[in-house]
Amino acid sequence: MVRQPWALRTFAAATVGRFSYGIVFLSLMVALSQATGSYAWAGTAVACFGLSSSFLAPLRARLLDRRGPRRVLPVMATVYAALLAALTVATWGPGAPPWTLLVLTLAAGACAPPLGPVMRVLWSDLMPDEELRQRAFSLDTVVEELLYVFGPLVAGLFIAFGHPALGVGVSAVLVLTGTLALVASPLLRRRASPAATGEPGTEPVSDGGAADDRPETGSGQGPATDGGARGWAGLLAPVVVTGGVGMALGALELLVVAFTEAHDRVAAVAWIQAALSVGSAIGGMAYGARKWRLPSRQRLFLSAFVLSVVLAAAGAVSDLYVLVVVVGCIGLFVAPALSTAYLVADECATEETRIQAGTWVNSAFNAGSSGGTTTAGLLLGQLSLPACFVVAAVPALASTATALVRPRQAARPATATKTAPAAADTPAPDAR
Template sequence: MSSSAMAPSYAAVLRTRYACRTFGAALLGRLSYGMVSLSLVLAVKEATNSYAVAGTVIALFGLTSVFLSPTRAGLVDRYGPRRALLPMATAYALLLTGLAFAASWSGVSGVLLGVLAMTAGASTPPLGPVMRTLWSDLVPDKRLLQRAYSLDAVAEELLFVTGPLLVGLLVRVTVPSVGLAVSAVLVLTGSLALISSPAVRREVGHKKPSAVPASSEGLVSTVRPAPLRRRSLQGGPGLRQAIAVSAGVGMCLGALDLLVIAFADEHHAPEAVAWVLAALSAGSAIGGLIYGAVPWRASSRLRLSCLAAALGLTLAATGLSPHPYVLIAWAALGGLFVAPAITTAYLIADEAAGPASRTQAGAWVNTAFNAGSSGATAATGLLVGRLPLPVCFALAAAPALLSAATALNHSRRPAAVTAALPEREGTSDTERVPLNG
C-alpha cells in the first residue's frame, strides 16, 4: 500500500513499505553514537589516569566528526548509500576497535589515542542524515513526512538517553573499553543492515531529477541547468534558516547542560541535575510526538521561527527559578520545543536542497546543532561564576531568539521573489503547505 493512501498516523509511517526494516537498521547503528562518547571518556581516563587527556581525546573525536559531517554526507549524495556507507562504517568500526585495544593498555600514549580518535571521528558514517533522506522518499506524502521526521527525532532523543545507561551497565561488569568495542559492533551491524535494505538497494534517497530521462542518470550533473545546480548546492534562504536555527537551538542546549550543574551547586542539590536533564528529554519526546500529529497550516519557516522563539523565552525564564523543582518544570516545558524545532529544520533542509544534495543539507543542519552546542558549552564555562546565573540563562537564550528573528525576517520576502524560485516536487521552501499529521 502506498503511503499516500494511508491515514496520516505514526502507525501509517511504520506500515510504509520497507520503513520498519530500514528505520530499525539505522537506529541500531545510531545507538553506537549514544554510547561512544561516554565510553571513550571513561576508557581514556582509565588508561591514562588523566582527565585532561580524556577531555582532549574526546574533543578531537567530536571536532572531526562534527565538522567533516557535510563532507561525508556529500560522498553519500554523490556515490549513493551503498557505495559510500560501507567503507565509512568499516573504517569507523575498525578504528573504534583499535581504540578499545589501545585503551586497554595501562600507560598507553595519549598521542596515540588522540590520533586514533581523530581518525575515527573523521570516518563516522552519517546514518542520521542518510535515514532522513530515505524518509523523504519512503514517505513521499507530505502529510506523513512530518510524522516520519518527528518519529525520527524522538527516537534519536531516546537513543542518547539509552546509550549512556547501557554504558553504565557495561562498566559495572567489565572495563570501559568494552563499550567502545560494542559501539563498533553496533555501527557496523546497523550500517550493513541499512545498506542491505531494499529501500537502499533501489537507491531510494539518491533519486535524480524527474526531468532527466532514466537513461541519462549517469550524466545528471552535466545536463542540469547551471543555475539550478548552483541553487541545489546552496539551498537558498530556507536552508540557511534551518542551519541558523539549528545552531541556535544547539547553543541553548549546550549552555543549559552547564548552567543546570551550576544552578544545582548553588542550591546544594546535585541530584537535581539528572532530573532536570531527564525532564528536558521527556519534554522533547512528548513535544516531538504531539508536533508530528498536528495538521499545521502555517508555513514550515514561520513555525521554525516561533519554535525557536518559544525555546529562547522559556530558557530565559528558567534562569529565574527559585528552586530546583521549578527548574525541572521549566526544563520540561522548554523540552516541548526542542524536537519540533529540529524536526522542522530537517524538513526545511530537505525541501530547500536539490535532489543531489539532500543528505548533505541534512548533515549541515546536524553539524550546526552539534557545533553550536560545543561552542556554547565552552563559552558558558567562561561566564559561570563571573555573572549572575539569571543573566547567564538570558545570554544562553539569546542565540535562539536572534535566529528566530532573522528567520522571521527572511520568511517575509516579497511574493515576486518567492514565485521566481524553482520548486521541488511541487513545493517551494516558502510555500504554505498543510502538513496533516
C-alpha cells in the same frame, strides 16, 4: 509510517547503528582516562573525536550524495568500526601511548557514517506528503533523543563491571551491523544517486538553487515551499535556527549544573536532564501527530522563539522542583524545532544535496551546543546565574530573525527541459 514497505526494517537498522553514538562518548571518555591516567588527555582525545566528526560531516555527506550511500556507507562503517576496535584493544589496559590514542580517536571521528541524514532522506522518499513526512521526522528525532538517553546508561553498565573499553567495542559492532543492515534494505538498494549513476535524462541541479522542471512532490524533489529558495540559499533558516537552539541547550546544560551546585543538590542534574529529554519526546510525538496549517518555516521560527522565551524565564526560578518543570517545558519545543528544521532543509535541497542538507542542520546543532557550553562557562564568572539564563536564550531568539530573510526563488529557464523520472529514486513496492 512504519507500515510502508520495508520502512520498519530500514528504520530499525538505522536505529541500531545510531545507538552506537549514544554509547561511545561516555565509554570512550572513561576508557581513555583509565588507560592514560589523565583526564586532560582523555578530554582532549574525546574533543578531537567530536570535532573531527562534526566538522567533516558535510564532506562525508557530499561524498554520499555524489557516489551514493550503498557505495560509501559500508566503507565508512568498516573503517570506523575498525578504528573503534583498535581503541578497544588499546584502552583495555593502561600503558597505551597517549599520542596513539589521540590519533585513533581523531581518525575515528573523521570516518563516522552519517546514518541519521541518510535515514531522513529515505523517510522523505517514503513520505511524499508533507504531513506524513513531518510525522516521520518527528518520530526519527524522538527516537534519536532516546538513544542519547539510554546510550549512557548502557555505557554505565560496562563501566560498573570494570570494562569501559567494552562499551567502545560494542559501539563498533552496533555501527557496523546497523550500517550493513541499512545498506541491505530494499529501500536503499532501489535508491541510487543520479550523480553516481549518471542516468540519461537526469538534469543535474546546480548548488546555486536553480529550480528544475520536476513535478512538485513535497519530498525534497520539487521547488521549496513557503517562498524559500532551493539549494544552499534555502538552508540559511534551518541551519541558523538549529545552531541557535544548539547554543541555547548547550548553555542550559552547564547552567543547570551551576544551579544545582548553588542549591547543594548536584545529583539532581540527572533528573533535570531527564525532564528535558522526556519533554522533548512528548513534544515531538504530539507535534508529529497534529495536522498543522502553518507552513514549515513559520513553525520552525515559532518553536525556536517559544523555546528561547521559556529558557529566559527559567532565570527567574529559585526552586529546584520548579526548574525541573520549566526545563521539561523547554524540552517540549526541542524535538519539534529539530524535526521541522530537517523538514525545511529537505524541502530546500536538490536531489544532489539532500544528505548534505540534513547533515548541515545536524552539524549546526552540534557546533552550537559546544559553543553554548563554552560561552556559558565564560559567563558564569561574570554574570549572575539568572542573567546567564537570559543570555543563554539570546542565540535561539536571535536566530528567528532569519524569518525576515526571504531568499529569492531562482527563476526557471525560459526553455523548459524535460527530465525523465529516475526509477531508482522511487522505492519500489514490496516484492515479497
